[in-house]
Amino acid sequence: GASLLRGAAVARPPGVPAAAAAAAAISSMSPPSIGRLERRLVSLGETLSLEVAPGDVGPYAHTGKKKKGLLDLLAEEPSPGCSLPSHAVVYVNMVKAFYTHFDEVAAAVAALSAAGLMPVPHLPAARFSSPSQVGEQMRAMVRAGAADFLVVGGNDLRERVEANECCYKGGASALLEQERGRWHDLGTTGATVAGHPEGLPALGFCPSATAAVLAGKVRPLLEAGIDVTIVTQFCFDANKLLKWLARTRRDMAALEAELPRSGAAAGAGGASGRCGRTRFRIGLPGPAPRKKLEKIAYICEVDPLFIKPAFSLLDTESDGLVGLGQLEEFSDTLGLPRGAVRALHARHASGDGALGRAQFNALLAEAAARPALAPRSAAPPPDAAGGPR
Structure with a gap:
């Protein structure tokens, strides 16, 4: 599986593992001798996070694989300061489209947690045929050491819904709306959702329709007193990414400002009596060959233009x-x-x-x-409103 550096993208010297290269490039900078941009990169590196596939966590002695996993690379420390930040977030994706793959995800979560990291497993709505399965897997992940969950729809959501094999016809939005009480039941106070700077493919990449879907995911969580992290799909177009971030920050600030008023009447705020808050993590492609990046971009329906x-x-x-x-x-x-x-x-x-x-x-x-330009007006496709997300 491809590792994505959600915080910094750096060039990798020959023979140096990708995760170690990213950490070294940032932590090796000497604050007195660097400029403003470099200082900002150092600050960014302090919250660096990664995404890995379950089979890439390691240690390889336990997995039987010939290649080393993330935990092997971090243990080697090829140069001074080559390490992830203390309690760094590591997203664990679900790369196989069958329910029993959750066992491998849970094993990866346990290994990362034991190493002092904060694992956040993906929770694809497409994998669940009943709400009881959601509860079963969330409890198993928390026991293994999960700090949070990244709730996504799943690439095969539409096919699973049409085959009546998924109980969440609205995808991630439906799962979050119907199951938000489980976050409180499990003692987790935060949830993570996906942001799409280039727009959702199923909505024709329409910015306004994509923003409406994101707001629909975030609102019920904030009303329940759950803090929300919006972690973006990786994006090669920095200009498009920055403008999306500026717009979405404004949208989330307006939503947070609105909730205390609407929540007072509706009894929002969950057990804590407070509404949640939002934060962002920006997905960037990590050090990888161009051909591999192009393949990942194709799978994730990300515009590959600015790979070059x-x-x-x-x-x-x-x-x-x-x-x-x-x-x-x-x-x-x-x-x-x-x-x-x-x-x-x-x-x-x-x-x-x-x-x-x-x-x-x-x-x-x-x-x-410069201040972000207003997004170009674009009407969602005719079937966008009812499509699963």
């Missing part, structure tokens, strides 16, 4: 330079506001009007730091 650096897309003459004409031609692809392209170019280009790679990156960083 944006500069390379514009540098059509392969001379290491980009001009105003290329910026204007690719402005929509890059998410640059057309009215601001010339001004951005003038501020960052050299005297001859050319942009090198560093200048181009600075231009994109400035554009991304």
Whole structure:
């Protein structure tokens, strides 16, 4: 299974394991000698988390695999400071589409918990034919050491619903609505849901429809006093990701502000008497060969355009330079506001009007730091409202 670094993406030196490379790249920085961006990366690294498949947890001596697992790599410490942050969150995905695979997930959760990490297993709604199965697996995961659950629909949700093999026809939204009381019963005060910066494929990638689905997942949890972490699908388009984050932060802040008023009348707040709060974790692709990233992007229905650096897309003459004409031609692809392209170019280009790679990156960083543009209006497809999520 592919490991995704949910917090930092770094280049991996030859012979250094991916997880160790990520930790080393951040923890080896010397605060007095680094700039503002690097300091922010160090701060980000303090909350670094990973996602792994159950079979990639290890230790390999127990799994019988030839390759080493995450716990083996962390135990080796190939260089000083190569470790995950204390009590780092590790998401454990469910890569096999059958119910008994939960046993492997629970074993991985137990191994991670014993190593002092905070495992968060995936809980795909598609796997459950009855509510009792949800309770059974949630209890088993908590006994194994699960700190939380990432509730998802599952790639085969539609097929399972049509075959009457899934009791949650609304997918993750339905499971969260119907089973939110189990979080309190098990003593867990937080839940995790998926965010989709590029939009949900089943909704035609429509931003407004995707935002409505996310709000529908989050609201009942917050009303029940459950804190919600929104962890995003990985995204190669940094501009699109930042604008989604700005919009979604505003949406969640408005929802939180609304709940104390609506909750007072409805008796919201669960046993704690308080409404929950939201936080974010941003999914980034970890160090992996391009072909592997392309394969994962295809499976997850993620746009692979920016697997290749944006500069390379514009540098059509392969001379290491980009001009105003290329910026204007690719402005929509890059998410640059057309009215601001010339001004951005003038501020960052050299005297001859050319942009090198560093200048181009600075231009994109400035554009991304601007207030997010209003999303383009897009109507959801006709069947979007009733589709399972």
